[in-house]
Amino acid sequence: xxxxxxxxxxxxxxxFFVIIASIPAIFTECYFFGFIILIQxxxxxxxxxxxxxxxLKIRQKNIKNNILDNSSIVTSVLLGxxxxxxxxxxxxIIGAFFSIVVSKHLYGGLGQNIFNPAMIGYAVLLISFxxxxxxxxxxxxxxxxxxxxxxxxxxxxxxxxxxxxLISSDPxxxxxxxxxxxxxxKSYYNYDISLKNLTSQNKKITVFxxxxxxxxxxLLGGFFLLYKKIICWRIPFxxxxxxxxxxxxxxxxxxxPIVSPFFHLFSGGTMICAFFIATDPVTTSYSNIGxxxxxxxxxxxVYIIRNYSxxxxxxxxxVLFGNMLVPLIDNFLKTSGYGHRxx
Amino acid sequence: xxxxxxxxxxxxxLPINQDTNKYIINYVPYPTKFxxxxxxxxxKKNMLRVKINQKVLCGEPLTFGDSSSVPIHSPTSGLIxxxxxxxxxxxxxxxxxxxxxxxxxxxxxxxxxxxNNYKLYSPKSLIKIIYxxxxxxxxxxxxxxxxxxxxxxxxxxxxxxxxxxxxxYITADYSLMHNYFNExxxxxxxxxxxxxxxxxxxxIQEDKIELISKIQLLIENxxxxxxxxxxxxxxxxxxKIIIKSLxxxxxxxxxxxxxxxxxxxxxxxVYAIKRAVINGEPLIHRIISLYDYQNNLSKNFLxxxxxxxxxxxxxxxxxxxxxxxxxxGGMFMKDLLTNLNYSISKDMNSILIKKYKKKNKKLINxxxxxxxxxxxxxxxxLLPQKLYLYSxxxxxxxxxxxxxxxxxxxxxxxxxxxxxxxxxxxxKNEKKQQNKIKIxxxxxxxxxxLFQLREKRILSQKENIYKNKNYFNHLSxxxxxxxxxxxxxxxxxxxxxxxxxxKEILRSSIKRVKLKNKIL
Ligand code: SF4
Ligand code: SF4
Numbered sequence: 001x002x003x004x005x006x007x008x009x010x011x012x013x014x015x016f017f018v019i020i021a022s023i024p025a026i027f028t029e030c031y032f033f034g035f036i037i038l039i040q041x042x043x044x045x046x047x048x049x050x051x052x053x054x055x056l057k058i059r060q061k062n063i064k065n066n067i068l069d070n071s072s073i074v075t076s077v078l079l080g081x082x083x084x085x086x087x088x089x090x091x092x093i094i095g096a097f098f099s100i101v102v103s104k105h106l107y108g109g110l111g112q113n114i115f116n117p118a119m120i121g122y123a124v125l126l127i128s129f130x131x132x133x134x135x136x137x138x139x140x141x142x143x144x145x146x147x148x149x150x151x152x153x154x155x156x157x158x159x160x161x162x163x164x165x166l167i168s169s170d171p172x173x174x175x176x177x178x179x180x181x182x183x184x185x186k187s188y189y190n191y192d193i194s195l196k197n198l199t200s201q202n203k204k205i206t207v208f209x210x211x212x213x214x215x216x217x218x219l220l221g222g223f224f225l226l227y228k229k230i231i232c233w234r235i236p237f238x239x240x241x242x243x244x245x246x247x248x249x250x251x252x253x254x255x256x257p258i259v260s261p262f263f264h265l266f267s268g269g270t271m272i273c274a275f276f277i278a279t280d281p282v283t284t285s286y287s288n289i290g291x292x293x294x295x296x297x298x299x300x301x302v303y304i305i306r307n308y309s310x311x312x313x314x315x316x317x318x319v320l321f322g323n324m325l326v327p328l329i330d331n332f333l334k335t336s337g338y339g340h341r342x343x
Numbered sequence: 344x345x346x347x348x349x350x351x352x353x354x355x356x357l358p359i360n361q362d363t364n365k366y367i368i369n370y371v372p373y374p375t376k377f378x379x380x381x382x383x384x385x386x387k388k389n390m391l392r393v394k395i396n397q398k399v400l401c402g403e404p405l406t407f408g409d410s411s412s413v414p415i416h417s418p419t420s421g422l423i424x425x426x427x428x429x430x431x432x433x434x435x436x437x438x439x440x441x442x443x444x445x446x447x448x449x450x451x452x453x454x455x456x457x458x459n460n461y462k463l464y465s466p467k468s469l470i471k472i473i474y475x476x477x478x479x480x481x482x483x484x485x486x487x488x489x490x491x492x493x494x495x496x497x498x499x500x501x502x503x504x505x506x507x508x509x510x511x512y513i514t515a516d517y518s519l520m521h522n523y524f525n526e527x528x529x530x531x532x533x534x535x536x537x538x539x540x541x542x543x544x545x546x547i548q549e550d551k552i553e554l555i556s557k558i559q560l561l562i563e564n565x566x567x568x569x570x571x572x573x574x575x576x577x578x579x580x581x582x583k584i585i586i587k588s589l590x591x592x593x594x595x596x597x598x599x600x601x602x603x604x605x606x607x608x609x610x611x612x613v614y615a616i617k618r619a620v621i622n623g624e625p626l627i628h629r630i631i632s633l634y635d636y637q638n639n640l641s642k643n644f645l646x647x648x649x650x651x652x653x654x655x656x657x658x659x660x661x662x663x664x665x666x667x668x669x670x671x672g673g674m675f676m677k678d679l680l681t682n683l684n685y686s687i688s689k690d691m692n693s694i695l696i697k698k699y700k701k702k703n704k705k706l707i708n709x710x711x712x713x714x715x716x717x718x719x720x721x722x723x724x725l726l727p728q729k730l731y732l733y734s735x736x737x738x739x740x741x742x743x744x745x746x747x748x749x750x751x752x753x754x755x756x757x758x759x760x761x762x763x764x765x766x767x768x769x770x771k772n773e774k775k776q777q778n779k780i781k782i783x784x785x786x787x788x789x790x791x792x793l794f795q796l797r798e799k800r801i802l803s804q805k806e807n808i809y810k811n812k813n814y815f816n817h818l819s820x821x822x823x824x825x826x827x828x829x830x831x832x833x834x835x836x837x838x839x840x841x842x843x844x845x846k847e848i849l850r851s852s853i854k855r856v857k858l859k860n861k862i863l
Contacts, residue, residue, distance in 0.1 A: 110712060112710070
């Protein structure tokens with residue numbers, strides 16, 4: 001566009017770079033959890049585009065221009081990356097509907113929404129289908145599940161028997177989306193001392209390491225975005241710093257220390273939240289100080305929800321709550337203009 | 344290395360090569376017709392000095408000046424062909440007066456008063472000379488330099504010479520410094536002698552390394568002078584931003600830089616002051632840089648004010664057909680030139696010629712995504728996206744609260760916006776609305792004052808009459824026997840009272856008329 005200024009992007013390019021930055025995370029998830037992730041993301045993209053076209057027709061806007069800004073694709077990619085791989089197609093439709101129609105277009109389209117669309121979709125799915133959102137695929141003990149294209153398609157579209165999906169309700173079984181829930185159970189009941197199941201132990205190790213690798217790949221994507229100057233360093237670093245600081249305090253001063261703070265940093269949705277979800281420009285504060293405040297509030301909330309509530313991973317709710325506080329932060333951080341300070 | 348001064352906000356620009364722009368091309372032939380534009384609202388106060396079909400000499404003043412505007416001088420010797428109303432090319436609402444002069448190519452000058460030793464003159468007489476020779480600030484604001492100097496006497500401690508060119512395509516000041524630095528030096532000394540400053544700071548941008556070392560050599564053993572290096576960023580040239588980056592202070596709202604002790608002059612103004620005081624020349628030249636995309640070079644020309652742009656481009660053999668677009672101003676603050684007969688004026692900096700391309704890529708305007716790029720880039724801490732929202736929704740109150748009137752229209756926020764929103768267009772419109780509201784409020788106030796005065800007047804008249812009546816009744820009741828004695832006196836006093844009432848009515852009516860004149 002303008003050759004004389006460095007780093008000049010359009011909205012389309014910004015969204016495109018975000019999609020590119022999430023590619024390593026997609027590949028690692030595929031490696032650990034199979035092709036089902038790719039199919040889910042594809043379904044999300046297709047359904048959200050369909051919903052977008054319908055609602056744009058209803059609102060009588062220019063369909064081509066509004067779809068070309070890639071924002072709905074970004075939303076659906078992020079949503080597809082954050083859900084577990086047991087969702088079937090009709091749940092995906094519900095998630096896409098809530099993220100595109102309710103949280104974006106009912107608020108007035110791109111730029112007017114208060115809440116992060118991907119997180120709205122995630123929260124709706126989490127509240128309405130808690131069992132599906134926290135259950136894990138049984139066949140994921142082997143790491144190399146790349147060949148199961150047929151089975152994964154079967155799982156999404158033609159779910160035949162429930163027992164195939166849902167694991168029996170033994171408390172020692174490891175059945176959650178992230179390893180965090182297991183920790184929670186342990187802290188309440190101390191199951192792992194009394195019962196030692198070899199298979200569950202084995203699975204625990206694989207999923208633990210899988211989440212480490214997924215978080216590292218999100219971190220790489222985040223550094224790519226930082227290098228391209230698409231996101232500002234303030235939100236991810238204030239978020240990570242406050243979260244890490246609080247968990248260090250917890251680790252040092254609590255009576256029976258459970259997990260190290262580094263484990264908290266590299267588990268669950270920490271990195272995707274820090275670099276991809278909390279940095280969504282639309283729903284965050286625009287001023288530099290406001291960004292830092294927003295990041296540390298989200299970090300605090302994630303810490304509280306993870307340690308003291310019944311939800312395993314508090315990323316979605318804490319981001320939504322932070323979004324609610326953004327107008328308040330912005331209202332109190334008005335800048336002074338020029339030459340008004342001294343009077 | 345010396346300390347580099349910096350300011351918050353702004354963008355870095357890509358450099359262009361500066362080989363061709365050290366030199367000033369002195370000779371541009373004179374056109375047959377000069378057009379001179381005078382602002383109409385200033386002309387109401389200062390009368391025209393010339394008539395149609397009158398002969399003028401080169402350097403002869405065309406108008407009388409007054410306290411806010413300076414006289415304008417004829418750039419050539421010749422005949423005045425026409426004086427007419429004309430609207431400026433950009434702002435069609437602003438009416439101007441256009442004076443057409445036919446040149447006779449003889450170049451007859453009026454007699455110039457040369458001054459060899461300016462220290463023999465008092466500052467007031469020097470300021471008078473500067474005023475009469477029509478010198479205004481050449482940076483773009485066109486503020487009368489004489490007025491600035493009068494205000495600055497015994498008030499300022501530092502003189503700032505502004506040699507910053509933020510726009511990458513303007514090199515006029517650079518070439519001026521390069522070629523005429525000794526004369527600028529004398530100009531600085533003249534100004535420092537007039538307003539008795541203690542320090543002279545020369546502000547320059549970091550990329551002009553050759554020039555900086557040259558100046559440093561020259562000012563080494565002079566105590567008064569100091570050189571300040573500013574970072575290369577856009578926009579650095581505004582006086583507000585220069586003071587903020589040098590001192591950290593901000594000019595209070597509605598006040599001038601003089602009020603906090605700084606006097607700012609553009610470098611070409613300093614040069615013009617030197618020419619005016621020492622050589623006695625009125626301001627009829629100025630240096631203009633021209634950037635041509637086709638040949639990829641920027642050149643500087645010494646041009647007479649009043650030369651039509653059409654003629655100038657013809658001389659340079661630049662065809663102004665549909666393939667080119669011609670702008671006034673630099674890369675950022677450009678205005679599309681619509682009337683090629685428009686002439687070079689005192690506030691013009693540069694001309695930009697761009698190739699007109701058929702747009703392959705459509706620029707799609709997305710809606711604002713609240714990304715905050717514009718906030719980080721704005722040099723005076725405004726919130727452009729909030730202002731955009733307020734001005735779009737006609738929310739004048741909140742727009743004023745967010746200080747929309749401070750915006751200097753530098754257009755960076757528009758350039759970095761990823762959604763391609765024309766932010767400055769909205770701001771300009773909103774500023775007009777704000778001005779309208781301001782005028783309305785003022786008018787309401789004045790009318791209310793008038794109304795109150797009128798009420799007061801009527802009340803006092805009634806009271807007067809009532810009092811007098813009472814007084815007479817009182818007298819007649821109590822001092823009836825004296826009344827006869829005083830009858831003649833009373834008659835006289837009665838008349839006097841009537842007179843007084845009449846006088847008061849007259850006075851108040853005169854007051855009213857004066858107030859009305861103030862509004863208009
Ligand atoms: S145009 Fe106005 S609002 Fe935009 S960056 Fe310049 S000063 Fe700030
Ligand atoms: S740069 Fe443009 S899109 Fe970004 S906040 Fe400013 S106005 Fe909105």
